[in-house]
Amino acid sequence: MLLLCLESSCDETSAAVVRAGREVLSNVIASQVDVHARYGGVVPELASRKHLEALPVVIAEALDKAQVDIGAIEGVAVTRGPGLVGALLVGLAAAKALAFARGIPWVGVHHIEGHALAIQLEREVAYPFVCLIVSGGHTHLYRVDGVGRYRTLGRTLDDAAGEAYDKVAKLLGLGYPGGAVMDRLAAEGDPEAIVFPRPLLHQDNLDFSFSGIKTAVLNYVNRQSAPIAGQHLKDLAAGFQRAAVEVLTAKALRALDATGMRRLVVAGGVACNRGLRQALQQAAAQRDIEVFFPSPLLCTDNAAMLGVAAQDYLQRGFASPLDLNALASWPLDRAGDDFSRDLH
Ligand code: KG4
Numbered sequence: 001m002l003l004l005c006l007e008s009s010c011d012e013t014s015a016a017v018v019r020a021g022r023e024v025l026s027n028v029i030a031s032q033v034d035v036h037a038r039y040g041g042v043v044p045e046l047a048s049r050k051h052l053e054a055l056p057v058v059i060a061e062a063l064d065k066a067q068v069d070i071g072a073i074e075g076v077a078v079t080r081g082p083g084l085v086g087a088l089l090v091g092l093a094a095a096k097a098l099a100f101a102r103g104i105p106w107v108g109v110h111h112i113e114g115h116a117l118a119i120q121l122e123r124e125v126a127y128p129f130v131c132l133i134v135s136g137g138h139t140h141l142y143r144v145d146g147v148g149r150y151r152t153l154g155r156t157l158d159d160a161a162g163e164a165y166d167k168v169a170k171l172l173g174l175g176y177p178g179g180a181v182m183d184r185l186a187a188e189g190d191p192e193a194i195v196f197p198r199p200l201l202h203q204d205n206l207d208f209s210f211s212g213i214k215t216a217v218l219n220y221v222n223r224q225s226a227p228i229a230g231q232h233l234k235d236l237a238a239g240f241q242r243a244a245v246e247v248l249t250a251k252a253l254r255a256l257d258a259t260g261m262r263r264l265v266v267a268g269g270v271a272c273n274r275g276l277r278q279a280l281q282q283a284a285a286q287r288d289i290e291v292f293f294p295s296p297l298l299c300t301d302n303a304a305m306l307g308v309a310a311q312d313y314l315q316r317g318f319a320s321p322l323d324l325n326a327l328a329s330w331p332l333d334r335a336g337d338d339f340s341r342d343l344h
């Protein structure tokens, strides 16, 4: 099927054309980061308004880039949740309108399901696998048995990893969102110079906690008599990154051990992190495991990632009804419930 995919769950408006749940013909992303940066975080009402403005433009551009006429589109995929409900509703209304007007099926897809399966657009990863989702809103470990078949293995008990990166960057005056800036600074710092705690590292579970590292950074900053800059700032970024990466890596490897699996997929914005990539690739080289990272464009929020699950659901005849609503919160374990009882 030739699918038009729409994503508007947070602060990125995206439209993509995906063929057969595999081939990305276009993947256009309009970021609202500049709109929200001066508020130090996403302002939900502003996000909805910006999605409304941007969506028709990114849809037109996605069709244009793919050199596909709207008449050739055979189905529509859209993020149903989780996310900001006003922002989600913009995408959902557009998907319903397009599908209704053209008489084609549409399907509401779980945002994290999109992240977890995005790798399949670049290379085939056989099921089952363990998936580590690390983004601004999520730090979760899942077992993925197939499309629509997910089980939560562990999760953060407080902040998400990306949220911790952003909060630390903010308190260091590095702007918002600060994950990528921290990553760049960390590359030039000494990770041993300032040692931060590794919460839950030695606990025999698959859960995470990041607010403790963030507070430790805050306390460290408050103890300084002069503003942190230059090499001191790089060392601090490197120390924070080392602590975060060590916990993420250890828990992901523990999830593989606990499930007896050999394949790990890492996705979400923090999957762009060079320290995390390096640590997991090193672990893969030393053990009998494979680690997969989608390319950066498919790691962060984008519409093409929805195409994998949408193709599967629509091909099996599971289209969504026009009265389907957005879901602000929605556990991934329940993502496939509407589509088939025999999935589980
Ligand atoms: O998946 P994403 O684009 O949006 C959602 O949160 O759903 O992830 C955004 C998050 C932000 O917190 C951002 O600071 C973080 O990913 N991020 C990074 C890096 N690039 C983006 N964090 C650490 N290192 C990076 N290189």
Ligand code: ZN
Residues within 6 Å of the ligand: 111, 115, 135, 268, 269, 300, 301
């Ligand atoms: Zn996301």
